[in-house]
Amino acid sequence: MLYFINFGMPDHKSGIEHAELKRLKLFEQHDYPCKIIARDWNRTLHVTANAAGVDDDHLLGMFDYYQKAEHVEPRHLSVSDLDFGLQNLTTQDETDRNRYIVKRQNGAMVARVNYDPQDNKQVVSTEMFDGYGNLYCVNNYDSRGFKSLIQWYSPDNKIDNEEWVTTDGHTAIRAFYKHPVDDNQKLVRTGWWLSDRDGVVHQFATMDQLFEFFLNQVNATGKNTFILDRSLLADGALTRLKRPAYTVMHLHNSQAGDAQKPLTSILNNNYEYSLNNINNYSAIVSATQRQTGDVIKRFKPTCKTFTIPVG
Secondary structure (H helix, E strand, C coil): EEEEEEEECCCCHHHHHHHHHHHHHHHHHHHCCCEEEEECCCCCCHHHHHHHHCCCHEEEHHHHHHHHCCCCCCCCCCCCHHHCCCCCCCEEEEHHCCEEEECCCCCCCCEEEEEEEECCCCEEEEEECCCCCCCEEEEECCCCEEEEEEEEEEHHHHCEEEECCCCCCCCEEEEEEECCCCCCCCCCEEEEEEEECCCCCEEECHHHHHHHHHHHHHHCCCCCCEEEECHHHCHHHHHHCCCEEEEEEECCCCCEECCCCCCCCCEECCCHHHHCCCCHCCCCEEHHHHHHHHHHHHHHCCCCCEECCCC
C-alpha cells in the first residue's frame, strides 16, 4: 500500500493537498492501492475528502481507525433523534444562532443543540448543563451522524479531558489536560490514552508518540510506502518504523531559510530534522532539478533522490 501522510483534507487546500489529490488520481488510474492518511480529528473529514474526490476506501483517518469508523453509512441526525434522559422537555429553535435550546418544565437549561443550517439542521454538537446551570460537557458529532468526541469541562469552564468514542459508544482515545507550572490560567494537553483495536490499553505523552504508534500498526505487515507530505507530522516516526517500509520525504517548499543561499543559510525548520537525518529515509523528493542538486551538494545523501514537480 502507498500512503500519503497529512493532517487532513480541508476545504481550503494548499498546494500540498492539491498535489496529493493529483498523485492519488494517478495511482488510481494504474490500479495501485493508495490512501491518504489523516492524522487529526475533524468532524467533516469525510465530507471534505469526498467532495475533493477521495472516497472512504482511499482515506485513512487515525481517529477513524481506532473509533472503528472508517466506513460508516451517513445518516441525518436531527434534534428529535437525541435522548437527554429526561421527560417533558421543551425545545426552542434560535434560528439566528443556529441552535435549539432544550429546557425542563421549570425553565432550567438542559442543553444547547448546535446545528448546520446548510445541511437541513444536522446536529453539530450538544452543550450539556447540570442542575445548577453549569456547562459540564460538549458532545461533538461526526458529519456522518454519530457522536464522536466528548469534551468534559472543569468547574472553571475549561476543557478538562477529551474522549473519542466508537459508533457504539465505547471509549477509544482520551486526551488529558493540566495547568502548566508557570501558567495557572491555561490548560494544556499532557497525555493520551488509547484502547487499540484489540482492546489493549496504551499511554502516550504526546500526539507525536500516538501517531508513531499508529503508523507502526498500519505498517504491521511491512512492505508499504509512506510519502511524508507534512514533514513535522512524522519526520521522526518514519525513521523509527519497527518493520521495513519505503519512506519518502517530500520537499514541497524550499529547504533553505534563504532560498538565495541554499548551501549556507539556516534550514527551513519544517525540514530541519529530516535533512539532518536524510539517510534514515529511503528517498528524498524535490520539486526541481536545481533543488535536488542543492540537497545533494549540501547533505551528500546516500539515499535515493528524485525530482518530481509538485503539481
